[in-house]
Amino acid sequence: MVDVAAKPATHRVAVAQGRITMNPATLAIILEGTAKKGDVLGIARIAGIMAAKKTSELIPLCHPLALTRVAMDFSPDTGNASIVCQATVETVGPTGVEMEALTAVQISLLTIYDMCKAADRGMTMTDIKLLEKHGGKSGSFVATP
Secondary structure, eight states, X not given: OOXXXXXXXXXXXXXXXXXXXXXXXXXXXXXXXXXXXXXXXXXXXXXXXXXXXXXXXXXXXXXXXXEEEEEEEEEEEGGGTEEEEEEEEEEEESSOOHHHHHHHHHHHHHHHHHHHTTTOTTOEEEEEEEEEEEOSTXXXXXXXX
């Protein structure tokens, strides 16, 4: 692990996003709340929060962090039969939370896949990326559209 002991604690924020594309009928099942396994987006939200908190156990050499906020947002896109997932993660500490935000998005999308795979094994997860990060020595990063 990188030594961050000498780095000052600052407010850190990262926002990541990803998309899962599916059959229109699968999206309808999710939005109607009729999936056999239950509330797909509610469970995916909890999975993303849990994943952010467990990132250091999943990704080698990531520092365990005391997160101060994890927010998961899901935006259905009926025109493209997909759901966009966005994670916002915050902490006050000596290292950033980009990995926590990216992990939260990926695990949320995997949870949606798991809960709906009986209806649609062809779902595709794409466009997983860091949208922005703020805080720390390197300052801010905002992805270009």
